[in-house]
């Protein structure tokens with residue numbers, strides 16, 4: 001049994017209520033170094049809310065979130081990012097009016113302050129890194145294209161690339177393959193396998209084939225609580241899970 | 249594929265600046281008499297506000313309906329200096345307290361208020377012209393943006409501030425000149441600003457300052473800050489969760505817009521010879537937004553032409569049909585917002601620019617043909633998107649969805 005500090009992320013007793021409605025209710029889970037954790041659960045189970053809590057978009061009512069021993073619940077959003085937590089939104093959030101290159105460049109971890117940004121130079125290191133990431137996310141040919149013109153799947157990849165360029169230790173992806181074609185899903189699974197080397201990933205996903213393909217462990221959320229947790233094999237055969245989620 | 253280094257002045261912008269400079273500093277001075285030229289100079293002072301709005305509103309998505317506040321504060325700072333100079337004891341000896349501005353004397357004030365004292369100094373005044381409005385903008389924007397107040401709420405608050413400041417200025421007649429403002433300004437360090445010669449010189453000073461402000465705004469626009477503003481306007485959360493403290497960028501751009509407005513206000517005072525609350529309140533502030541919208545809220549040059557055009561129309565129309573003007577202005581604004589969301593500049597980019605020769609775009613011919621298909625799909629998508637003015641978010645989705653990239657998916 002490992003001590004708590006071996007976990008990349010330790011969520012304990014986490015609760016949040018919106019006007020009395022407990023979207024997340026006394027939730028605890030732990031993510032290991034280098035693990036791909038998939039969170040599944042029916043619509044409205046609180047999956048997105050958990051990510052919102054971790055990245056500071058929503059304030060927890062109770063509980064703690066420790067990332068490499070650092071308490072995140074009181075930190076500002078941008079500070080959480082600097083600590084090494086990256087988050088992809090459920091709807092692809094990219095800058096449609098900027099080119100793919102500029103999207104990635106804006107995410108390059110340099111020039112975060114106003115004056116830093118004023119002094120920012122597009123130097124060789126930046127260009128090289130942007131090109132490297134573009135290659136990883138299958139967008140090398142699209143660098144000069146306005147991001148608004150990408151296909152839906154490509155937008156999802158672009159947002160993943162915008163996170164990768166920041167080299168986060170914990171990557172959180174909210175439904176990364178939603179709206180993708182079968183071929184794109186397969187490519188995304190390969191992509192995820194490739195990018196998880198040396199970092200932990202939390203993925204929210206509904207597509208069971210995809211989950212099976214990538215998950216190390218699965219957490220099933222239901223009404224803001226953990227319903228079941230373990231390997232895909234175990235979770236799939238858990239009668240509680242079958243009843244509320246997989247059954248229909 | 250090469251990603252061009254960030255050029256602050258791509259060729260077509262440079263050409264645009266050169267044409268504007270030529271129009272303002274050669275064509276107009278030769279074509280107009282001093283009276284008309286002075287009028288153009290007055291219009292140009294609003295262009296300072298409009299270019300600030302391009303950055304703040306067009307790029308940053310922060311609509312301020314209170315830019316008159318900063319225009320006015322800049323103008324009042326200048327006016328205080330000029331008023332003190334024209335209120336020397338010799339020329340005010342008939343007052344019960346000579347040596348103080350006439351309106352103070354009329355309001356039974358017998359001593360110059362302490363906060364007027366520093367305005368005896370021209371260097372201090374020039375500093376205050378920018379510093380006072382920027383400090384005020386800083387306080388407002390910190391209070392608002394750190395609390396995540398934005399959008400319509402911010403616009404309404406700026407409008408309320410414009411109203412409050414107007415009421416304050418009018419109410420404190422003894423210290424501010426009240427509803428008449430600070431009038432009867434004569435000399436700047438002994439140099440009579442009312443002569444034709446002075447007016448011509450001030451016009452050129454105004455042009456030079458405007459070109460300098462345009463260059464500054466252009467650098468910000470083409471800089472990483474400019475791209476962050478665009479990103480923030482469309483996907484604020486994405487920017488925030490990419491590690492930026494977005495409020496700081498909003499504060500920065502709001503303060504920049506205030507600084508430009510303030511310079512415009514000071515030049516207004518110098519060229520027109522007075523400053524009054526009628527340039528501070530809600531109506532002038534909204535008019536300034538209209539100048540920017542008509543010119544094109546994403547185009548710095550457009551904002552200048554918009555200010556010139558709307559003001560020229562205002563002067564000619566309100567000379568002949570004074571009561572029609574406000575309706576005309578309202579109709580113009582609605583028309584622009586509905587039909588041409590990117591204003592004159594948008595029309596230019598869409599209908600004129602594609603027919604410009606290759607030297608204008610400053611790119612190699614091969615690259616021009618390579619993009620053929622993107623021109624047919626989007627309406628104003630130029631091939632080198634790094635040189636392109638990003639389209640407003642309200643319009644872009646329609647444009648892009650019509651493009652075949654999305655359909656082909």
Ligand SMILES: Nc1ncnc2c1ncn2[C@@H]1O[C@H](COP(=O)(O)OP(=O)(O)OP(=O)(O)O)[C@@H](O)[C@H]1O
Nearest residue numbers: 018019023041042043044045046047048049050090
């Ligand atoms: N800011 C909020 N204010 C009020 N209620 C909220 C808020 N955010 C989420 N909720 C509610 O909390 C519950 C959980 O929402 P959440 O978005 O986390 O679900 P989810 O598991 O991500 O669902 P889906 O699979 O549909 O994405 C829902 O009932 C939702 O309506």
Ligand SMILES: [Mg+2]
Nearest residue numbers: 047048049090
């Ligand atoms: Mg969700």
